Amino acid sequence: MNLNYSVLKKIINFKYQEYFIEKKIYLKYIEINNIISNQFIYKFNIKINNYYIALIAEIKKTSPSLGLICNSFNPINIAKNYEKVGMTCLSIITDNYFFHGNKESLFYARIICKIPILRKDFIINEYQIYESKALSADCILLIVAALSDKKLYKLYKIAISLGLDVIIEIHNLHEFERIIKLNLKFLGINNRDLHTFETFLEITNFIYENMYKNIILITESGIINKYYLLSMLLNKINIFLIGEYFINYNEIIKNFKNFIN
Numbered sequence: 001m002n003l004n005y006s007v008l009k010k011i012i013n014f015k016y017q018e019y020f021i022e023k024k025i026y027l028k029y030i031e032i033n034n035i036i037s038n039q040f041i042y043k044f045n046i047k048i049n050n051y052y053i054a055l056i057a058e059i060k061k062t063s064p065s066l067g068l069i070c071n072s073f074n075p076i077n078i079a080k081n082y083e084k085v086g087m088t089c090l091s092i093i094t095d096n097y098f099f100h101g102n103k104e105s106l107f108y109a110r111i112i113c114k115i116p117i118l119r120k121d122f123i124i125n126e127y128q129i130y131e132s133k134a135l136s137a138d139c140i141l142l143i144v145a146a147l148s149d150k151k152l153y154k155l156y157k158i159a160i161s162l163g164l165d166v167i168i169e170i171h172n173l174h175e176f177e178r179i180i181k182l183n184l185k186f187l188g189i190n191n192r193d194l195h196t197f198e199t200f201l202e203i204t205n206f207i208y209e210n211m212y213k214n215i216i217l218i219t220e221s222g223i224i225n226k227y228y229l230l231s232m233l234l235n236k237i238n239i240f241l242i243g244e245y246f247i248n249y250n251e252i253i254k255n256f257k258n259f260i261n
């Protein structure tokens with residue numbers, strides 16, 4: 001695990017403090033939620049098996065790399081709109097300190113939306129996985145760059161045992177080698193280096209060209225126009241996680257139609 005001085009390191013350090021304090025707060029919820037979901041991967045699997053693209057639309061107000069993205073941020077309305085225009089799944093950032101997201105948004109979006117939801121946060125302990133379940137997330141993200149092998153494997157197993165889907169996220173081939181043993185069917189590739197914020201879409205294409213072809217890739221970050229998307233489609237990458245581009249405009253529906261057309 002390489003956590004040299006970087007934003008990711010700051011976030012992870014902060015998470016250790018945050019969860020030291022928060023652990024008791026959600027305990028009540030955690031005891032009452034036993035719903036098995038497993039809908040997230042299923043949904044985008046259906047899309048790509050039928051030769052559609054699958055879009056995971058991310059809801060975030062700010063980010064360390066971009067600052068404020070959305071002025072009049074209403075995550076529940078955005079979630080409703082995204083569902084209405086036909087997004088495959090939602091990704092809701094619940095980190096508060098760095099992204100100004102919150103857990104309640106996910107909880108309420110889950111009540112009003114039928115499409116599956118990824119809880120996007122920096123998961124570093126077992127407790128957060130139970131918490132994700134309690135919030136009714138369908139899927140969690142595990143960032144390889146933020147976890148030791150031992151912890152990554154442990155958290156992955158716990159999440160699967162609770163009926164959560166998991167997207168494991170890598171940024172380079174070294175991280176890919178660290179997760180080979182998990183025998184994954186799906187893998188998230190973040191085009192953004194979370195230490196430096198440099199974003200290159202070629203990262204996904206490069207990893208695709210240098211790995212087994214039986215793993216389906218989800219490309220994440222930096223997709224800000226349809227030409228980027230088309231270039232990825234040529235490489236048979238057809239699951240996209242898109243935040244800034246969709247959220248940046250208030251006219252989400254118009255924007256989405258432009259994007260698809």
Ligand SMILES: O=C(O)c1ccccc1NCC(=O)[C@H](O)[C@H](O)COP(=O)(O)O
Pocket residue numbers: 007008058060063064065066190192194220221222223241242243244245
């Ligand atoms: O985006 C950041 O600034 C960031 C910083 C540190 C850790 C994670 C970060 N982003 C999370 C993401 O991966 C993106 O929000 C997601 O892939 C969507 O990216 P985009 O379409 O470029 O908004």
